[in-house]
Amino acid sequence: MPATTSPQRTESRPGGRSARVRAAVHQAVKDLLTDEASELTIPVVASRAGVHATTVYRRWGSIAELLADVATSRFSGDIVVPDTGTLRGDLERYASDLAKDLCDPDTLALVRATIGTGGEQGAAACRGERQQQLEAILEREQARGRERPTLERTTDAILAPLYYRAVFTNEPLTSGWAYDLVSHLLSDENGAATAPDSASDSLLAD
Amino acid sequence: MPATTSPQRTESRPGGRSARVRAAVHQAVKDLLTDEASELTIPVVASRAGVHATTVYRRWGSIAELLADVATSRFSGDIVVPDTGTLRGDLERYASDLAKDLCDPDTLALVRATIGTGGEQGAAACRGERQQQLEAILEREQARGRERPTLERTTDAILAPLYYRAVFTNEPLTSGWAYDLVSHLLSDENGAATAPDSASDSLLAD
Structure with a gap:
C-alpha cells in the first residue's frame, strides 16, 4: 500500500x-x-x-524548507494508483499520468526550484510518493501470482526517464514514449526469464 | 564525434x-x-x-546565467569517450565514469543549483556533452557494422537513471549498478532482435 x-x-x-x-x-x-x-x-x-x-x-x-514543504504537499496524494487488472496496464496508466503531471510548467518550476535549494530534503519532497505508488503496483502483480520486476529496476526504467526528460531536457513527454518505457521494461523481464545465458542478474523479484 | x-x-x-x-x-x-x-x-x-x-x-x-556558464565549463570536455573495442565495454566505462562524477558532492551541488535557477538553459548546461558522447559511442558501434540501440533508448536506459539517482535520491551510484544498466539495455536490444512477437517498436537504429 x-x-x-x-x-x-x-x-x-x-x-x-x-x-x-x-x-x-x-x-x-x-x-x-x-x-x-x-x-x-x-x-x-x-x-x-x-x-x-x-x-x-x-x-x-529557510526558503529551502519552505519549498520542500510546498513540494511535499503538492506531490502527496496527487496520483491515484491505477488498477487496470494487468501490470502493463497499470504501469502504462501510471507512466502517462506522471508524464502529464511533469509536463505542467508549474510542476516543473516547483521541482526545479526545490531541487535547487533543498538538497536531500528537497529531492525527497520532489519524489513525493512515487516509489510507494510503484511498489503498490508491483505488489498487486505479485498478489496475482505473477513474476514482476524489482522496484529498483522499475524505478530505473520508468521513473528515471520521466524525471530526466522533464527536468534536464526540453523534449516532450508524450504518452507514446511513456508506453514504450513500459514495453522495454516488460520485454526486458521476459527476455531475461527465457534466456538462460543472459548476463544480467537479480532481474526478477524473489 | x-x-x-x-x-x-x-x-x-x-x-x-x-x-x-x-x-x-x-x-x-x-x-x-x-x-x-x-x-x-x-x-x-x-x-x-x-x-x-x-x-x-x-x-x-544574472545568477542563473552565471551558474549556467560555470556548469557549461565544468561539464565540457571532462569525460573522455572510451574506446574499448566493444559497445558493452564502452558503455560500461562511460556509465561508471559518469557515476563517479555525479557522486562528487561538488558536482552534485553545482547540478542542483544550476537546475534550480537556470531553467532550460541551466538544464542544458548540466547535461553538457553527455548526449554527444553517447552518440559517438553508438556511431562507433555502427561503424563496426553492428546493430546498436538508438540514442533516445540509450539516454533513457543509461543517462536518465544515473542523473535521477544522483539528483533525486540518496542511493549510491555504484559501478555494479551502472554495469547492470548497460546489461539491461543490451539484453533488451537482443531480446527485441530475436523476438518477432515483441510488442515494442522502433527499438533498433536504422
Whole structure:
C-alpha cells in the first residue's frame, strides 16, 4: 500500500489561522515560481502572502524548507494508483499520468526550484510518493501470482526517464514514449526469464 | 564525434584580465556552493572573487546565467569517450565514469543549483556533452557494422537513471549498478532482435 501520510513539519488546525497562513504562503510560492522576474526569498514570499516575514521564518526557517514543504504537499496524494487488472496496464496508466503531471510548467518550476535549494530534503519532497505508488503496483502483480520486476529496476526504467526528460531536457513527454518505457521494461523481464545465458542478474523479484 | 566546443557567451583573451576575472568568479561560485550557509547572489559571489559586483552583472547578467556558464565549463570536455573495442565495454566505462562524477558532492551541488535557477538553459548546461558522447559511442558501434540501440533508448536506459539517482535520491551510484544498466539495455536490444512477437517498436537504429 502506498503511504498516504506525508511528513508534516508544523502542526496546523484545519481551518484555523495556522492553516490559512500555510495556504497563503504556499500559494505565494506557487505564484512567484511562475513569475520568472521575481526573486524567491522569504521577505518577497511573505509580502505577497500578506503575512509578516518573521511568521514565515519562525514556521519554515529557510526558503529551502519552505519549498520542500510546498513540494511535499503538492506531490502527496496527487496520483491515484491505477488498477487496470494487468501490470502493463497499470504501469502504462501510471507512466502517462506522471508524464502529464511533469509536463505542467508549474510542476516543473516547483521541482526545479526545490531541487535547487533543498538538497536531500528537497529531492525527497520532489519524489513525493512515487516509489510507494510503484511498489503498490508491483505488489498487486505479485498478489496475482505473477513474476514482476524489482522496484529498483522499475524505478530505473520508468521513473528515471520521466524525471530526466522533464527536468534536464526540453523534449516532450508524450504518452507514446511513456508506453514504450513500459514495453522495454516488460520485454526486458521476459527476455531475461527465457534466456538462460543472459548476463544480467537479480532481474526478477524473489 | 562529440562537440568539443561549448557556447561561450563572452570573449576572453587567455591569460588576460578577462580570463582572470572569469576564473576568480567561477572559483567563488564553486566555493560558495560547498558552503551551505552562504547565499548564492551576485554581490556575495563578487565579494568573494574580489571583483566589483557591476563587473559580474555586466558580464553574466544574472545568477542563473552565471551558474549556467560555470556548469557549461565544468561539464565540457571532462569525460573522455572510451574506446574499448566493444559497445558493452564502452558503455560500461562511460556509465561508471559518469557515476563517479555525479557522486562528487561538488558536482552534485553545482547540478542542483544550476537546475534550480537556470531553467532550460541551466538544464542544458548540466547535461553538457553527455548526449554527444553517447552518440559517438553508438556511431562507433555502427561503424563496426553492428546493430546498436538508438540514442533516445540509450539516454533513457543509461543517462536518465544515473542523473535521477544522483539528483533525486540518496542511493549510491555504484559501478555494479551502472554495469547492470548497460546489461539491461543490451539484453533488451537482443531480446527485441530475436523476438518477432515483441510488442515494442522502433527499438533498433536504422
